[in-house]
Amino acid sequence: MEYRQLYKKHKRAVQYGICAVFLIITGLIYLAGRKNASVSENTFADNVVSSSIEDSWHMESESSVEDIYVYICGHVNSPGVVKCLKGTRLYEAVAMAGGADDLADMSAVNLAALVADGERIYIPAYGEDISVIEEQTEGIVNINKATESELMTLPGIGSSRAADIVRYRTDNGRFQTIEDIMKVSGIKEAAFNKIKNYICV
Template sequence: MMMNLPRKWFVLFAAIGVISILFVWQTKGGQEQSAVKVEANSRMEERKEKTKVTEPKLQSKTIIVDTKGAVHREGIYELQSGARVKDAVEKAGGFLPEADVTKVNLAQLVQDQMMIYVPKKGEAATNGSPLSEGKIQINIATKEQLEKISGIGPRKAENIIKYREQHGPFQKIEDLLEVDGIGEKSLEKMKDEIIVH
């Protein structure tokens, strides 16, 4: 009997030890799993934060245009990049009854710092034409107006418009040298007929 007692205690302690080891192992496994979950959650939060930071960059930028002439409310208006002349005219309250709508290219893309002029019927100036010294404003001129410049045919006119759309308005006359098909000689011919605002 005396010999059996220590053996029973030994078996009991061994069982308790095995149960304790299993319990500790199970608890550690659970902690590792929850640690993995916490890490995965924090990574998802980081991704969300990065997305929030980049979202405003994806939004289209605001541009400012000056709308004048035969519109209800002349003034400076904010538009989204990619807006058309039609949108600027609508912001200005629409055309007045005496507006010559045939001389306004409503489909033209507007650019930052652009002036949109709506002429009255019988008025010579057209939207995109210069209002100073009879020179053509290259930043807002239509394809047809650009073709009136010495040395500019349909292809070069299209290249000028494409350049404006991709790079924004010309800052100086010399920027035209960046346009495909326009070199020093072409620029020399046209520089007295154009203006950059």
């Protein structure tokens, strides 16, 4: 009996209390939902950013992969043109050329240096003066880089033959050895013998 009287007496206060509790519970549910949604959005954004960074890294890695050709000569076991990746160090290129022979003075060259496409690198013997060797090779025409005018400085090479060399190089890629120049129409062994001491790759 007392509960009913108390309820009647405080009916409005009880109703307000119930409404307040309902609103509090509703508010808590709403805030919890917002928090979960925010976490999901942040996770999605993080995934998108991470994916973009990873894709960019892969694209950069792929673009940095490039084949180059370097002429390693002098005191190595298999002198010649070696194919390697851009960013290769000299010690790696020397290994691709069969490694240094017993006479090679490896302290005379920078083994940690990066090699460049089309570069000619001479590995000297003990006691050899690299500066003298470089002077001796001045005037040598690189048939992979030379212009038509530069090719015309070679014995027996006129304007039409120089144009043929450049055209062949453009259509078929770089020459791997100096002997490959005989693949150009009109350059046979006799013509090659005239220029072989004046060309390199």
